[in-house]
Amino acid sequence: MKDLIAKFWSKTTRSDGCWEWTGTKMKDSRGVMSVNGKNQTAPRISWYVHFGYWPEKGVFVCHSCDNPSCVNPKHLWLGDVKSNAQDAASKKRLFLQRNPEKSFFASEEGKLKRARNEDHGSAKLKNSDVLEIREIVATAKSKYGLYVALSKRFGVCKDTIQKIAKGKKWKSLTA
Numbered sequence: 001m002k003d004l005i006a007k008f009w010s011k012t013t014r015s016d017g018c019w020e021w022t023g024t025k026m027k028d029s030r031g032v033m034s035v036n037g038k039n040q041t042a043p044r045i046s047w048y049v050h051f052g053y054w055p056e057k058g059v060f061v062c063h064s065c066d067n068p069s070c071v072n073p074k075h076l077w078l079g080d081v082k083s084n085a086q087d088a089a090s091k092k093r094l095f096l097q098r099n100p101e102k103s104f105f106a107s108e109e110g111k112l113k114r115a116r117n118e119d120h121g122s123a124k125l126k127n128s129d130v131l132e133i134r135e136i137v138a139t140a141k142s143k144y145g146l147y148v149a150l151s152k153r154f155g156v157c158k159d160t161i162q163k164i165a166k167g168k169k170w171k172s173l174t175a
């Protein structure tokens with residue numbers, strides 16, 4: 001087995017972070033090497049080299065760093081099929097929390113959030129402002145350039161003025 005250990009180190013680039021496997025890799029970027037005529041993945045070999053035993057069948061060597069080609073034993077942990085699935089699910093959740101735009105559902109949620117922010121942004125209008133805007137719009141002889149002028153005057157976007165004028169915002173407010 002000394003051979004195996006020497007072979008492992010000859011295909012591994014160590015660093016402070018992930019240790020990159022420089023040997024043959026599989027499609028999923030995990031390293032692979034033949035051990036006694038049988039292909040073993042590099043993370044499993046790393047486990048053997050550092051901890052002295054092969055993880056049993058059905059037990060996966062998982063990465064805490066999400067880098068499949070990494071063989072740093074500090075980044076490896078053993079999981080069975082179930083915990084592997086749980087790990088994947090929790091990583092997915094984490095990923096979506098960090099990249100909310102990546103998921104359809106998350107993006108729907110994002111839209112809602114943005115819409116709420118918009119409301120928040122226009123909440124600097126006082127109720128009296130809203131009533132005044134409606135009053136001006138209702139009594140204006142011409143609406144030409146009116147929304148733009150009002151948006152400048154009240155410091156909100158034209159769309160907001162339009163929505164207020166049409167009663168889509170602050171529906172509960174009546175004069």
Ligand SMILES: [Zn+2]
Binds near residue numbers: 017018063
């Ligand atoms: Zn790593």
